[in-house]
Amino acid sequence: MVIHWNAAGQPDGWAPRAFAAWFGWATAAGTYLLLKVLPSIDPRRANYPGSQAPTGWSGRSPSCSCWASTRWSS
Secondary structure: OEEEEOOOOOEEEEOOHHHHHHHHHHHHHHHHHHHHHHHHHOOOHHHHHHOOOOOOOOOOOHHHHHHHHHHHOO
16 A cells, blocks of 8 residues: 655555554553543643643634634634
């Protein structure tokens, strides 16, 4: 199964079908687990309760507010 194409649009990378089908899922699951475990082994985890994500006027994260304002403004 082709997994990579060069600048000319010709295939130049192949992988077995099983690898190509499961690699994305495995990467997502591994990232999720890593992000769940890292805070518990962080030596500065005591600082987490005092910190909060920045929020915009709507109480959502700024990136969400910006996306919504550009998406539905006319």
